[in-house]
Amino acid sequence: xxxxxxxxxxxxxxxxxxxxxxxxxxxxxxxxxxxxxxxxxxxxxxxxxxxxxxxxxxxxxxxxxxxxxxxxxxxxxxxxxxxxxxxxxxxxxxxxxxxxxxxxxxxxxxxxxxxxxxxxxxxxxxxxxxxxxxxxxxxxxxxxxxxxxxxxxxxxxxxxxxxxxxxxxxxxxxxxxxxxxxxxxxxxxxxxxxxxxxxxxxxxxxxxxxxxxxxxxxxxxxxxxxxxxxxxxxxxxxxxxxxxxxxxxxxxxxxxxxxxxxxxxxxxxxxxxxxxxxxxxxxxxxxxxxxxxxxx
Numbered sequence: 001x002x003x004x005x006x007x008x009x010x011x012x013x014x015x016x017x018x019x020x021x022x023x024x025x026x027x028x029x030x031x032x033x034x035x036x037x038x039x040x041x042x043x044x045x046x047x048x049x050x051x052x053x054x055x056x057x058x059x060x061x062x063x064x065x066x067x068x069x070x071x072x073x074x075x076x077x078x079x080x081x082x083x084x085x086x087x088x089x090x091x092x093x094x095x096x097x098x099x100x101x102x103x104x105x106x107x108x109x110x111x112x113x114x115x116x117x118x119x120x121x122x123x124x125x126x127x128x129x130x131x132x133x134x135x136x137x138x139x140x141x142x143x144x145x146x147x148x149x150x151x152x153x154x155x156x157x158x159x160x161x162x163x164x165x166x167x168x169x170x171x172x173x174x175x176x177x178x179x180x181x182x183x184x185x186x187x188x189x190x191x192x193x194x195x196x197x198x199x200x201x202x203x204x205x206x207x208x209x210x211x212x213x214x215x216x217x218x219x220x221x222x223x224x225x226x227x228x229x230x231x232x233x234x235x236x237x238x239x240x241x242x243x244x245x246x247x248x249x250x251x252x253x254x255x256x257x258x259x260x261x262x263x264x265x266x267x268x269x270x271x272x273x274x275x276x277x278x279x280x281x282x283x284x285x286x287x288x289x290x291x292x293x294x295x296x
Contacts, residue, residue: 018196036110133177
């Protein structure tokens with residue numbers, strides 16, 4: 001019989017979790033991989049998980065060294081990796097399996113944004129964004145997913161964005177990667193049906209104050225309230241702790257905005273007109289090698 005979390009029985013809940021529970025979650029032994037965990041959402045998620053159970057093994061994959069101090073006595077391991085480089089990803093994953101074990105949770109959180117128009121952005125800008133934000137999550141699922149499937153136990157969380165539905169100007173490549181993560185999530189829901197206890201979760205976030213985003217926008221705080229990393233990371237941690245997968249829109253109104261996409265075209269175009277004037281102050285903080293496109 002399916003054991004329900006506090007939010008109770010809904011068709012969405014049982015569909016997302018294949019009518020199965022998983023009594024095998026033991027947070028003294030789970031291994032959580034978080035990409036982009038040196039700061040922002042990933043850093044707060046790692047700290048949140050360790051505040052719940054310091055024995056949980058938290059693995060951070062990021063190009064930037066940790067900007068926070070791990071909880072004393074908690075198991076935190078950092079691996080430096082340029083996620084735009086598939087060779088580095090392969091080596092780091094082999095190293096993690098050898099030194100820590102097979103991850104049971106993968107949080108695809110890392111993302112970069114160059115903040116250039118399609119015509120003005122360089123080849124390196126586009127390629128680095130696509131590789132880091134979309135290709136890396138695919139490769140990490142390929143690396144860690146098979147063992148989750150074999151054990152019929154695991155959780156894969158993809159962090160997407162409202163830009164997947166309402167892409168502002170100057171972030172077309174970033175928005176495309178976030179739409180791609182939704183496609184990855186939905187395809188995995190079908191491909192992993194034979195492993196019903198491998199949970200899948202998707203977060204679709206509005207503007208969030210992180211090192212990537214300055215937290216300044218000219219949009220309505222009612223429709224697009226600014227999110228904070230503390231509340232986002234708490235939501236992810238709670239979801240992991242339930243042992244169930246789900247799709248989460250933050251703020252919740254985003255769920256209804258996406259419905260417009262399937263409505264009359266004139267209505268969708270009207271809704272999107274507002275994004276034409278959206279000012280989004282992203283920090284193009286990553287420096288790229290102009291010859292190779294790799295992070296410097």
